Amino acid sequence: MEEIATGSIVTTADETNPAAAAPQCARAPVGLLAELTHRCPLQCPYCSNPLELTRVAQELTAAQWQDVMRQAGDLGVLQLHLSGGEPCVRQDLEQILDAAVTAGLYTNLITSGVTLTRERLEGLAKRGLDHVQLSIQDVDPANAERISGYKGGAAKKHEVVKWIKELGLPLTLNAVVHRHNIASLPAMIDYAVEMGAGRLEVAHTQYYAWALKNRAALIPTREQFLDTVRYVEEARERLKGILVFDFVVHDHYAVRPKPCMGGWGKSLVTITPSGNVLPCHAAETITWLKHDNIKERELGDIWLNGAAFNAYRGTSWMKEPCRSCDRREIDYGGCRCQALAMTGDPAATDPTCDKSPHHAAFKGLALKEAYEPSPAFLYRRMGAGVAAD
Ligand code: SF4
Numbered sequence: 001m002e003e004i005a006t007g008s009i010v011t012t013a014d015e016t017n018p019a020a021a022a023p024q025c026a027r028a029p030v031g032l033l034a035e036l037t038h039r040c041p042l043q044c045p046y047c048s049n050p051l052e053l054t055r056v057a058q059e060l061t062a063a064q065w066q067d068v069m070r071q072a073g074d075l076g077v078l079q080l081h082l083s084g085g086e087p088c089v090r091q092d093l094e095q096i097l098d099a100a101v102t103a104g105l106y107t108n109l110i111t112s113g114v115t116l117t118r119e120r121l122e123g124l125a126k127r128g129l130d131h132v133q134l135s136i137q138d139v140d141p142a143n144a145e146r147i148s149g150y151k152g153g154a155a156k157k158h159e160v161v162k163w164i165k166e167l168g169l170p171l172t173l174n175a176v177v178h179r180h181n182i183a184s185l186p187a188m189i190d191y192a193v194e195m196g197a198g199r200l201e202v203a204h205t206q207y208y209a210w211a212l213k214n215r216a217a218l219i220p221t222r223e224q225f226l227d228t229v230r231y232v233e234e235a236r237e238r239l240k241g242i243l244v245f246d247f248v249v250h251d252h253y254a255v256r257p258k259p260c261m262g263g264w265g266k267s268l269v270t271i272t273p274s275g276n277v278l279p280c281h282a283a284e285t286i287t288w289l290k291h292d293n294i295k296e297r298e299l300g301d302i303w304l305n306g307a308a309f310n311a312y313r314g315t316s317w318m319k320e321p322c323r324s325c326d327r328r329e330i331d332y333g334g335c336r337c338q339a340l341a342m343t344g345d346p347a348a349t350d351p352t353c354d355k356s357p358h359h360a361a362f363k364g365l366a367l368k369e370a371y372e373p374s375p376a377f378l379y380r381r382m383g384a385g386v387a388a389d
Pocket residue numbers: 256257321322323325326327328329331332333334349350353354355356
């Protein structure tokens with residue numbers, strides 16, 4: 001996801017205790033990630049969707065999504081990311097896009113591309129789609145197909161990239177990197193230049209959900225991680241004015257965390273296929289938070305006053321060492337979901353940070369798992385997932 005700035009600042013009340021000090025938040029989220037569906041023909045083992053995938057019968061209807069778009073426009077949201085799963089499996093994507101365009105949102109389609117036809121893409125462009133972000137698993141077709149569990153995907157994606165450029169749509173390529181494709185990163189950079197992408201997102205795998213299940217298969221060695229830093233830094237310099245890079249570093253080998261989501265409840269909101277409104281795509285792993293649903297409450301009210309959004313907004317919830325750290329307004333203590341997954345406490349310091357008492361164990365996991373033979377992938381599928389090599 002692109003880096004985005006925050007909007008204007010107002011204060012709002014704590015719904016459980018109106019007299020309590022109100023947390024600060026932006027009047028409106030800058031970006032909305034609309035997960036239209038969890039259905040997807042690909043089965044990537046690093047998928048950030050939850051292990052319990054939402055079934056089609058639970059998905060919001062087109063009319064409900066259209067109302068979300070209206071509410072988002074009224075609230076002042078600027079960017080809409082149409083995502084999934086694979087958003088193009090929804091045959092009513094066009095109706096949802098129309099509502100987003102009418103609401104004045106900048107629209108970004110996040111897709112694997114494999115279900116698109118040229119006619120459909122052209123139709124989306126004519127309706128006002130602003131941007132396409134297309135995922136690639138590798139430039140080596142056999143390896144790309146092994147990672148995604150989808151035969152013929154690499155060739156189809158290549159076609160789609162050509163159509164995107166022919167239609168004049170701005171293109172970002174997205175490559176999630178891990179131990180099975182890092183060696184191809186220089187070739188992926190060359191491919192992005194050759195195909196005329198404006199931006200390449202090189203994102204080290206974030207270990208939530210399916211990726212956490214597959215961590216031992218995906219986690220790179222420290223040397224592989226340092227290779228990616230070198231490749232990106234060299235290419236960023238060489239390709240100035242040609243290709244913009246977004247680089248998401250590998251947490252286990254870092255010493256300071258990222259401000260996950262730009263800060264909890266600060267600039268981004270996610271809506272799941274069934275309509276749950278979340279501060280981040282993995283927030284449902286914090287099972288004791290109350291996650292409001294768009295069918296029951298207005299988007300603006302949830303954003304400002306929802307219990308889940310205010311639980312970790314700002315800095316007042318922090319414990320030591322974050323509470324007294326001079327970076328607390330920079331990284332907001334890192335990622336709540338990773339803190340939960342690795343320490344059992346979402347209010348703990350993200351173990352990416354070397355001030356966390358869990359940092360050594362967190363780094364040690366990588367230093368152990370990455371140097372052992374990779375187990376088979378557990379592919380992302382409805383139901384339990386399927387183990388395969
Ligand atoms: Fe960030 Fe907390 Fe680490 Fe300070 S102690 S750098 S606020 S994660």
